[in-house]
Amino acid sequence: MPTTLPALPGPPPDPHSYAAASPLRPTHLHLALTVDFASCTLAGTATWHLAEPPLAATELVLDTRDLLLDGVGLGPAPTGPAATYALAAAADPVLGRALRIAVPAGTAAVRVAYRTSPGAAALQWLAPAQTAGEHPFLFTQSQAILARTWLPCPDSPGCRFSYEATVELLGAARGQLLALMSAANNPQATAPDGRYYFRQPHPVPAYLLALAVGRLDFAPLSNRAGVYAEPVTLGAAHHEFADLERMVLAAEQLYGPYRWGRYDLLVLPPSFPFGGMENPCLTFVTPTIIAGDRSLTSLVAHELAHSWSGNLVTNGTWNDFWLNEGFTVYFERRIMEQLYGRPYADMLQVLGEADLQHTLQTLGPASPATHLRLHLAGRDPDEGLNDVAYEKGCLLLLALEQLVGRPRLDAFIKGYFNQFAFQSMDTDRFAAYLSQVLLTPAGAARLDLPAWLDGPGLPPGAPAARAVRFEAVAGALGQLAAGTPPAALLPSTAAWSSQEWEYFVRNLPPTLSATALGQLDAAFHFTATGNAEVLAAWLERATAASYFPAEAALAAFLRRVGRRKFVVPLYRALLAVPGGPARAQAIYALARPNYHSVTTGTLDELLGWPPSPPAV
Structure with missing residues (x-):
């Protein structure tokens, strides 16, 4: 059970979301979408349900970017009254435009009908020639703040909501293509009518909303894990990821039960911009990790680890990105150590530290971009996220391991995930929690946490790996x-x-x-x-x-x-x-x-x- 703790500091404002400061916070989304490959657009309705109807008139603020609005209404029913709303006249090139909706007292939900633009930044529409088969493909990439380009939403990692969605494929895609989301995708055949229903009962931030549509087949790897891929890729993918269930079991042994039901992989076309994306229940992965010898699957361990660090306990703002990635890199290497031995994990650590040293040299020894706590206001957060969050964050945890011992650190991490499950965490709150639960005053002095969080480069005495x-x-x-x-x-x-x-x-x-x-x-x-x-x-x-x-x-x-x-x-x-x-x-x-x-x-x-x- 979570421990009762003294009050932690309040969360900081999110500089990348208009909605984060909204007087109202929606807690559940019902999304109805149509997917049109002919026009490269999504269209539909996002219905936002409020935790409680407000007692007095107020407003709901949502983030949008390059969306075309077709109307805003009150209540969950399409026949509900129209709402008064305002869309900011000027669009910020990174943040987009705030959608402000007047919400009368007693309103339980707000509906926004909209369409995406063909150039929506989160969406990649691939022609058949860009895939491994003869059919088009669509996938989303919502991190860091691109969810607002494919639905009006509170696009802040500090805002969480459950969701259900109905996705309908139009035209030739109907009956030919499979739709998947970051939800429970029970292995299924392509729906003849092109309609798919999804439900994610756990609250997630908007950047973990994901949709993919393509000619996809499925191969199980265990009772709760498997892989989706284009048919020509599926055999190689199934062989490459044969250890997936072993990874899940190793992760559970380290830091507690996997809480998301199924854990499946989706191998995307090679245009995918990242190695992987930890969408709940359905990790997106690049085909560049299919080497034939299972030698690059530490990336899968990384995305799996995000099911705890990031998906379960999420960075409160993108300034706190290291809380997602530093924990995940440490966790990933612990999984790989448990499966393949310490010498193997040490090689990953040395390569990661080399990447970090290159980044530190490139950024410069005094650059604030080498701090763990970032200051990204006024910038696209995606351009400010680098190896520092991953590898310096991991080194902080290794420094804690050296200071208190692995058993105590493991107990702390497991308790941290349990204490703050399905919540967001920022750097100041984490520092306060760390001091309350793990560090003695003498230990805190030896660690020098401020130098790690708000100092440049690496503090003196930072761990250094040897392989x-x-x-x-x-x-x-x-x-x-x-x-x-x-x-x-x-x-x-x-x-x-x-x-x-x-x-x-x-x-x-x-x-x-x-x-x-x-x-x-x-x-x-x-x-x-x-x-x-x-x-x-x-x-x-x-x-x-x-x-x-x-x-x-x-x-x-x-x-x-x-x-x-x-x-x-x-x-x-x-x-x-x-x-x-x-x-x-x-x-x-x-x-x-x-x-x-x-x-x-x-x-x-x-x-x-x-x-x-x-x-x-």
């Missing part, structure tokens, strides 16, 4: 630097894992010539590897060295894959070499239609898109 299995890789790199031919290293590298190869490629001497890279490629076939992590690291190095035999693979990878983690560094590498900017522009012109808006939002700025017309 025994990387020592052999370092030895091979040393041999290479001493002049050993790459082919002579083949016997000692035969049993290397994906992580060892990634470490090898990342740590190749930066001065290697294109000729030297050619020798490596001839021995290890990096340009032809099917492992996306290794390939992306290799292509970045090959681009920097102007290793021309990899150019075709680079162009093909950038045109096929929209995962921002991969494509942004590769375009940056192109921009840094002679002739690279023109090549980057040419590739981007072909690839951009395949990218989600989350990716193009970053790349348009990086590449100066659209390019200026030539001078006359």
